[in-house]
Amino acid sequence: MRIIDRIAALRSALAEPRRRGQAVALVPTMGYLHEGHLQLADEARRHAAVVVMSVFVNPMQFGPHEDYTRYPRDLEGDAMKAERRGVDVLFAPPVEEMYAGDRTVVVTPLSLADRWEGAARPGHFTGVLTIVSKLFNIVQPTVAVFGQKDIQQATLIRSLTRELDFGVRIVVAPTVRERDGLAMSSRNAYLSNEERKRALVLYRTLRGIADAFDGGQYDAVELEQLGWEILATEPEVQVDYLAIVDPTRLEPVAVAEQGTIVAIAARAGTTRLIDNVILGGT
Ligand code: PAF
16 A cells, blocks of 8 residues: 655555556545545445555644544554555545645535534534545546445535536445444544443434334424433433434434434534434445
């Protein structure tokens, strides 16, 4: 595996495979890799001969009071895990390489970004879409793989790619969970044992709603009510939203159907966690 930290060096490393007509897959990450990220690399391998994983903690997608400086980082550990998992190129640029000089252009999404994560984290998706656009232009992948856990991000990236004609195929891979159901996330490292136990209520809630749907309950108000009842069993967990929404606009639905998304965001202690399930699926 090659570790590259400069844009020009990455472009020249990819010139030869591109000349040979080999497909290139990109797995964008912010590092501190866990099994969830590594399964994105596995998925990428199913679509391309060359797998590039980026590791970049993107300052633009963090709000002023968020965890940019304390976000966990471990480039050495990441390199070992990525190499063992068969990643071909690890692209880990420093901030100055990605954001050189004054910033005069960003990629800002429209209304889809105003709700849920966008409402809780103003400017977050501008940061995400700007860095993802840059990575797409730098790597020029055939396919890019993102995790379902960040469902609104994945939805916006699909729109970005379609509406700005990036010509990159977007694959969204299922959320990888710990044995007890907690969705894998680099931010789980912040949780104390007690908070981690409490955080399991997120998946219990999603599962409860999904099971009720599988059992024939389609009324979204009833499903949401059931969700709030489960959430009430862990009063220490501060819920930001519980949303039952359609998969393209992420707007609340009255009647749930196959493919409807149930998304949740909540704080366990000071750690903000998100998770979701797709009804009738994962
Ligand atoms: O999902 C993430 O880790 C980040 O938002 C991404 C897509 C790597 C952009 O910084």
